[in-house]
Structure formats: C-alpha cells, structure tokens
Amino acid sequence: MKNIFITGSSRGLGLEFTRQYLEKGETVLASCRNPDSAKELQELKHKYPVTLQIFKLDVTKEDERNKIFKEVKMNVSNIDILINNAGIVSGDEKKSSVLGEIYKEDFGKVFLVNSMAPLLMSEKFLPLLEKSDNAKIANITSLTGSIAKRNVGGKYSYASSKAALNMITKILSNDLRDKGITTLAIHPGWIFTDMGGPNAPQQKEEPISMIIDLVERTEISDSGKFLDWQGNELPW
Numbered sequence: 001m002k003n004i005f006i007t008g009s010s011r012g013l014g015l016e017f018t019r020q021y022l023e024k025g026e027t028v029l030a031s032c033r034n035p036d037s038a039k040e041l042q043e044l045k046h047k048y049p050v051t052l053q054i055f056k057l058d059v060t061k062e063d064e065r066n067k068i069f070k071e072v073k074m075n076v077s078n079i080d081i082l083i084n085n086a087g088i089v090s091g092d093e094k095k096s097s098v099l100g101e102i103y104k105e106d107f108g109k110v111f112l113v114n115s116m117a118p119l120l121m122s123e124k125f126l127p128l129l130e131k132s133d134n135a136k137i138a139n140i141t142s143l144t145g146s147i148a149k150r151n152v153g154g155k156y157s158y159a160s161s162k163a164a165l166n167m168i169t170k171i172l173s174n175d176l177r178d179k180g181i182t183t184l185a186i187h188p189g190w191i192f193t194d195m196g197g198p199n200a201p202q203q204k205e206e207p208i209s210m211i212i213d214l215v216e217r218t219e220i221s222d223s224g225k226f227l228d229w230q231g232n233e234l235p236w
C-alpha cells in the first residue's frame with residue numbers, strides 16, 4: 001500500500017486523484033484549503049475512514065506547510081507519491097492577464113500557487129519522500145506552459161507560471177535523481193472542471209486513471225520529462 005499526498009483535493013482533478021487512489025487501496029493524504037466545505041471529499045472520508053486522511057493546507061502558506069508536515073510525519077513513515085495539483089488560472093477573476101490588463105498582483109499570486117508552491121512542497125516533504133523506495137513527484141502542469149507550442153497571445157500569468165513550473169520540475173529532477181526520486185511534469189489534457197470549463201472535451205475519470213498508471217510505470221530514467229496524460233513527451 002502506497003502513501004499518496006495530494007494538494008487541491010477539494011474539487012476537480014485533485015478530488016478525482018483522491019477518489020481513484022482510494023479505490024486502488026492506497027492511503028491518501030488529501031489536502032485542501034477548506035476541508036469543512038469540501039463536501040465530496042468529506043463524503044469520501046465516510047467511505048474510506050481509515051485510508052483517507054484530510055489536511056487543511058493553503059499551499060502558499062508557510063505556517064500551514066510546516067504544520068501539516070509535522071502532522072503527516074506523525075501519521076506515516078514515508079510518502080511514495082506527491083501530487084502537486086493545486087493551481088489557479090488567475091489571481092484576480094476580473095482581470096484576464098491579456099495585454100492592457102497585466103497586473104503584478106495577479107502575476108504574483110499565480111506564480112506563488114502554480115510555480116513556487118510545488119517547489120516549496122517538494123522541499124518540505126523531501127525527508128518523507130527520501131524514506132520511500134521509489135518516490136515520485138508529479139507536478140500537474142499544462143501544455144499552455146510549453147514555449148514551443150505557444151502560438152496564441154494572452155494568458156500571460158498562467159502560461160508563464162506553468163513554463164516556470166516545467167523548469168522547476170527539470171531542475172528538481174537533477175537535484176533528486178541521485179536520491180532515487182522521479183520528478184515529472186504532467187499535462188492532464190483539457191478536462192471538464194471549474195478550471196477547464198464547459199467546453200473541455202474530456203471528463204476527468206479517464207485521463208486521471210491514465211496519469212495514475214503513468215506515474216506508476218515511470219522510472220528514474222524518466223525523471224525530468226514533460227509528459228501528457230497518455231505518456232507522450234511534450235516539447236518544452
């Protein structure tokens with residue numbers, strides 16, 4: 001049985017990762033900003049009272065990262081998979097980060113959640129990842145962060161935050177390879193969630209199941225790769 005830590009488990013892809021890992025019989029340490037209002041996550045807790053543990057975590061808050069690390073360390077001896085899933089499109093819903101609407105506050109928030117928090121989470125949880133025989137870090141990125149594939153304007157903050165996350169993944173893979181930790185940047189596809197919106201062509205069940213299989217079969221030689229949900233390598 002593996003121990004899986006997931007950020008942003010309240011809804012969307014994070015909730016689906018939680019649900020599917022629980023169905024597989026793994027122990028899931030699910031985190032979200034407001035556990036009390038995360039209704040579907042609480043329903044899962046009724047179904048899996050032992051293997052699901054829920055933690056309150058805003059990934060941008062250092063005191064919360066420190067607190068839950070201590071709590072997690074008391075509950076499990078190691079983390080096998082860290083899924084850095086929490087993400088935002090915008091730091092201000094009223095501003096869309098297109099030319100003429102570029103705001104440093106928006107950039108700051110988006111970079112803090114999408115780029116820096118996965119690095120800070122990985123750094124914080126390193127002692128527990130190092131205790132696993134075959135630890136993996138899956139940073140949920142986006143094709144929007146591919147510089148090579150970017151051929152439209154707009155989405156300055158989101159696209160550049162995911163490009164930064166891709167670089168962070170690559171650097172982390174270099175730092176962690178000798179420790180046997182596989183670090184991946186994974187694009188989940190365009191999926192129907194609050195973020196993906198109603199026009200998204202895919203429901204979440206299949207791509208998340210494919211990502212779970214992908215994370216399972218990747219090896220240390222794959223560390224530092226930018227992959228889509230089907231395992232195809234993407235251009236940086």
Ligand SMILES: NC(=O)c1ccc[n+]([C@@H]2O[C@H](COP(=O)([O-])OP(=O)(O)OC[C@H]3O[C@@H](n4cnc5c(N)ncnc54)[C@H](OP(=O)(O)O)[C@@H]3O)[C@@H](O)[C@H]2O)c1
Pocket residue numbers: 007008009010011012013014032033034057058059060084085086087088113140141142143187188189190191192193194195196197200
């Ligand atoms: N859906 C797509 O089409 C798509 C495509 C490419 C990449 N992605 C990536 O996939 C990931 C999940 O996206 P999604 O579609 O599931 O989005 P979503 O439905 O908007 O859910 C986002 C999740 O992130 C959490 N979150 C946001 N800020 C947080 C913070 N500071 N601390 C902790 N949790 C925070 C949210 O929690 P609250 O409930 O508290 O707000 C929510 O659980 C993101 O990284 C996204 O960039 C999605």
